[in-house]
Amino acid sequence: MKKLLLAVFTAFTALCAQAETLTIAATAVPHAEILDFVKPMLAKEGVDLQVRVFSDYVQPNVQVAEKRMDGNFFQHVPYLNEFNKSRGTDLVAVAAVHIEPLGAYSQNHKTLADIPQGGTIIVPNDATNGGRAMLLLAKAGLITLKDPTNILSTPQDIATNSKSFKIRELEAAIIPRVLSQVDLALINTNFALDAKLDPTKDALFIEGGDSPYANVLVARPDNKDSPAMQKLVAALHSPQTRQFIRDTYKGAVDPAF
Missing domain, CATH: 3.40.190.10 (Periplasmic binding protein-like II)
Structure with missing residues (x-):
């Protein structure tokens, strides 16, 4: 033994x-x-x-x-x-x-049409996810961009903003924590899931399956x-x-x- x-x-x-x-x-x-x-x-x-x-x-x-x-x-x-x-x-x-599709979330509004004039929208502050967010906002019709193909667009690249949205940049990981304080927030799916959000149900709009x-x-x-x-x-x-x-x-x- x-x-x-x-x-x-x-x-x-x-x-x-x-x-x-x-x-x-x-x-x-x-x-x-x-x-x-x-x-x-x-x-x-x-x-x-x-x-x-x-x-x-x-x-x-x-x-x-x-x-x-x-x-x-x-x-x-x-x-x-x-x-x-x-x-x-x-x-x-x-x-x-x-x-992981990027999505737009709100705890204060049920539709994009509900976002008020001058409402605050938060996007990630890193170059690529920020640009990704700007393209998504443009695709949703909330803004237009000077160059709709620029994946590194920033709030400074907005061509038209008819409802005068205040677009602020914040570190991606922190954005879910301020969701209740803003009108709309663009959140990466990993951080959305971590915050117990369901992208398929809670996002007002989200990237399609063609995301690169x-x-x-x-x-x-x-x-x-x-x-x-x-x-x-x-x-x-x-x-x-x-x-x-x-x-x-x-x-x-x-x-x-």
């Missing part, structure tokens, strides 16, 4: 010693939830997936660029490109996982092709993960693979 226990312990110790740790930074919903779902798949492949949750859109990229984390999962490619350009980093997209803003797994050029990272990609792109996304988020988040 002692020999058997010793053999089992030795085998277990050897297995643990062989497991490779992969650290991924993520925002809580749905990114960290999806990563938690695939953890058992990675464990079977000898990868110990460790997820660290962040509440902002800057530190996850900083942590990866400074090699304090192996990768991250929270952003779309337009945001990544803008971050690389402004910060001088060279982070790369490894794989597209899901799409798929959320991607991100890494550095030196580790994007590592065996552990590629095992994570395989798990994220598995049929089980696709079904998990569909069953859990019921259209608020859609698989991009």
Whole structure:
């Protein structure tokens, strides 16, 4: 019996010693939830997936660029490109996982027509999500833009604003907290879900299925092709993960693979 226990312990110790740790930074919903779902798949492949949750859109990229984390999962490619350009980093997209439509929410009005003259509208203050919000406001007919194709439009790029809406910029993560204090707020789906909002029911209007803003797994050029990272990609792109996304988020988040 002692020999058997010793053999089992030795085998277990050897297995643990062989497991490779992969650290991924993520925002809580749905990114960290999806990563938690695939953890058992990675464990079977000898990868110990460790997820660290962040509440902002800057530190996850900083942590990866400074090699304090192996990768991250929270952003779309337009945001990544803008971050690389402004910060001088060279982070790369490894794989597209899901799409989170940007939506417009209000706790004070039931329709867009109810928003009063001079009403306050909050949009994200980062370049890409801010531009995305401006395009969505234009598509809804609330404003027009000087260049309707400019994905980096800001409130300064408004051509017409017939109801004199006051459009304010705020960090994306904070916007749900001020929803009750404004007339309309453009909120990323991950933060909407975190705030217990249902994008399919609560949004007054929302991006369509043609949104180009798929959320991607991100890494550095030196580790994007590592065996552990590629095992994570395989798990994220598995049929089980696709079904998990569909069953859990019921259209608020859609698989991009």
